[in-house]
Amino acid sequence: MSKQKDDFSKDVESIFKTTIEINKQYLKQGTDLLKEFGNSGKELKNFNFFQPELIMGALMSVTKMNLDHYKNMMDLGFALAKKTFNQSPAETMQDEDETSGEPSFVLSATSFVGDTVSLKFILDNNKKEEAVCELVNTEYVNENDALLSFNLPTFFKPQSFHLSPGASQTVNIQIAITDDIRLGSYQSKVQVIGFEPAFFLIRLNIVEKPIQKSNSNPSKTTGNGRQKKQRPK
Numbered sequence: 001m002s003k004q005k006d007d008f009s010k011d012v013e014s015i016f017k018t019t020i021e022i023n024k025q026y027l028k029q030g031t032d033l034l035k036e037f038g039n040s041g042k043e044l045k046n047f048n049f050f051q052p053e054l055i056m057g058a059l060m061s062v063t064k065m066n067l068d069h070y071k072n073m074m075d076l077g078f079a080l081a082k083k084t085f086n087q088s089p090a091e092t093m094q095d096e097d098e099t100s101g102e103p104s105f106v107l108s109a110t111s112f113v114g115d116t117v118s119l120k121f122i123l124d125n126n127k128k129e130e131a132v133c134e135l136v137n138t139e140y141v142n143e144n145d146a147l148l149s150f151n152l153p154t155f156f157k158p159q160s161f162h163l164s165p166g167a168s169q170t171v172n173i174q175i176a177i178t179d180d181i182r183l184g185s186y187q188s189k190v191q192v193i194g195f196e197p198a199f200f201l202i203r204l205n206i207v208e209k210p211i212q213k214s215n216s217n218p219s220k221t222t223g224n225g226r227q228k229k230q231r232p233k
Helices: 002-038 052-085 089-099
Strands: 106-111 116-124 131-137 140-142 154-157 160-163 168-176 184-193 199-206
Touching (some): 106 116, 106 168, 160 168, 168 199
Parallel strands (some): 106 199
Antiparallel strands (some): 116 168, 131 160, 131 184, 140 184, 184 199
């Protein structure tokens, strides 16, 4: 699908370039025609503006330029119409999926302030060509307050790699939960360069670390593990 989009974009770009070139040639020929009048070596009062050959040549040039310009604009219109009306239902559904903004999957974890989160996923290359992959992620944004975000150190292992057609790669992720983060749920968008526009989310739920209760009156034991008893006086 991406190749078809690239081919269509190249066709449209080619038509635009051709149209621009025609306009440039149009201006150039008009300038040359004015120069020809100015450098004809004849005085204006002696110049015959009604020379049939000169007038006919100028009109032929202008008409040809206008026809070329019109033809290329028509080609552009037909290309756009063909792309719009001849697209198959499967291609239309794929385009909607690519632009829907939904993540491919979500990696979730619950952690505490100062802790380290470990995650992993498997990336499959279903393309027919080798993919050059690199992982990048955004800041972790609070789900309830979009203005609250933290740049948590996130490490992908491997960070970048080549993936052959049909091959798979396991990627490990380590996230350091910094001490300045507030409690709440956060998410980061992870983009795999080489598989655009697909992406996935990392969702972290930062909760308060439970306090471990300790025995306030520990019993004293002897070396043999028996509790010491106070002798009666």
